[in-house]
Amino acid sequence: MSNNYIDPFQQAHIERLVAQFGSPLVIVDCERVRSQYRSHAKALPGVELHYALKPLPHPAVVRAVLDCGGSLDLATTGEVQLAQRLGADPRHSIHTHPIKRDKDIRNALAGGVRVFVADNPDEVRKFRRYRNEAELLLRVSFRSPGVVSDLSRKFGCDPESALELARLAASLGIPLRGFSFHVGSQALDARKHVEAIEVCARLLAAARREKLGKLDTLDIGGGFPIAYGDAVPDIGRFCAPIRKALKLLPKRIRVIAEPGRYIAGPAAIAVSAVMGRAQRGGFWWYYLDDGVYGSYSGQLYDHARYPIRALRQGPLHASVLAGPTCDSIDVIAEDVRLPKLKEGDLVVGSAMGAYTWATASEFNFFPKPTVVSVNETPGDTGTVLEV
Helix, strand or coil: CCCCCCCCCCHHHHHHHHHHHCCCEEEEEHHHHHHHHHHHHHHCCCCEEEEECCCCCCHHHHHHHHHCCCEEEECCHHHHHHHHHCCCCHHHEEECCCCCCHHHHHHHHHCCCCEEEECCHHHHHCCHHHCCCCEEEEEECCCCCCCCECHHHCCCECHHHHHHHHHHHHHCCCCEEEEECCCCECCCCCHHHHHHHHHHHHHHHHHHHCCCCCCCEEECCCCCCCCCCCCCCCHHHHHHHHHHHHCCCCCCCEEEECCCHHHHHHHEEEEEEEEEEEEECCEEEEEECCCCCCHHHHHHHCCCCCCEEECCCCCCEEEEEECCCCCCCCEEEEEEEECCCCCCCEEEECCCCCCCHHHCCCHHHCCCCEEEEECCCCCCCCCEEEC
16 A cells, blocks of 8 residues: 555544544545445456445545446436546446436436336336337336335335336337346345346346347346444355356346445545533533534434544543534434543544435535545545535
8 A cells, every 4th residue: 555545544644634624524535445346346256336326426436436447326317417527438327216207318318328227117108219229127126124225115016017017118119128126225135136136037038038128137236235333244255145146147147236335335434523512411412513414314314323433532431422403303322432522522433435425414504514535546645625
């Protein structure tokens, strides 16, 4: 590693960045983005990784993925426009939102994106007028109550309906590339991935027998887990059953995955400062300049609990961390063990790259944290302020 490398997980570098940019900060380490991408690629050899922008749609993260040879998973017009600004090859992007306005389809096509996802007859029919430009993946639902966020509750057709949907697309002259699924976010084992691969393999074979399209693609979605304090399987072990299932597919099948959290989550920390304190009910309450309406929004929307530490050293006491707003919901952690803190002391949340800054608001007119990216290119100090 170059001597110019900035490790934002080290106290001296954190303090220097706060002195330069103020707080609250979200610090994104692009070298960790690249490391996460490489680990995932090693765990799923031969699978095309399309980074899902939704968890952290930050230019530095997208550039790091593109530098690794990765592709993009886009779901909105804003994400398509960001990919365009960064020079991403649209031929290597897919548009995976199952429900789209006509203008979303038109904007994506104008940006060069050609592969889209649909999951119901009304959505398939939207592509009739674009059948000479667009190709479809049909999203299949596989309910997975064990995951943190069961995305198949909101999207996807039943496996029993998938062939009929494929027949509709073929009857309208819409090119059909294959099927997709997403078992949900933060899966703790790969059994549902394996089940979905096996079912979709049968669907691909059946649709191919009926000559319903090219049928050369399977998108296995995301859901790959990261640690938030509690241990989870490392990516290689987690993907072992998936690798075994994919080996049974015909060689002609191109396989896509959509990692988002796994790429971005471990690559960022959130740094906030104590703006005041009070003793209440026998506990010290520390009020930070960031909270659940800001970077810690993932505690509400993503059901996450982030590892938290203070940079000050000292004996630990049961404490409460609260956010800055005048709202009683804005409490980050209760009964957390911390040293006695003073105004201006720094508190760091780890594994905060996914569904944090991206879902933050400016409620109560507290601004969203500033995002600082470091190590944008290997060996370069490359600290970049992104507004």
